Amino acid sequence: MEGPESMDKAAWTKEILHVFCDLCIKAIDMGMKPNTHFDKAEQTDHAFTKAQLKNKWDGSKKDWRIWNKLISETGVGWSTKLGTISASDDWWK
16 A cells, blocks of 8 residues: 555656646745745646645755756856757867
């Protein structure tokens, strides 16, 4: 028998994650504050619970902070065109 915590786990595909990020951006642009964002992500065609959405929001926010700190402290950049880290030849040496 599975416990209630296993029911809160969601499968986040790359496509659903992109939709989720777009929804978060729209919610922020509309002036919504933390803990007042949408209760369900209807545009994903999946039935996510509020807990699943909050967990994804919190996890994504943590990942972004780590990423932002990494980029700012190492002096490297990100190439959106290539989808890779961009750094000068001197940095790699």
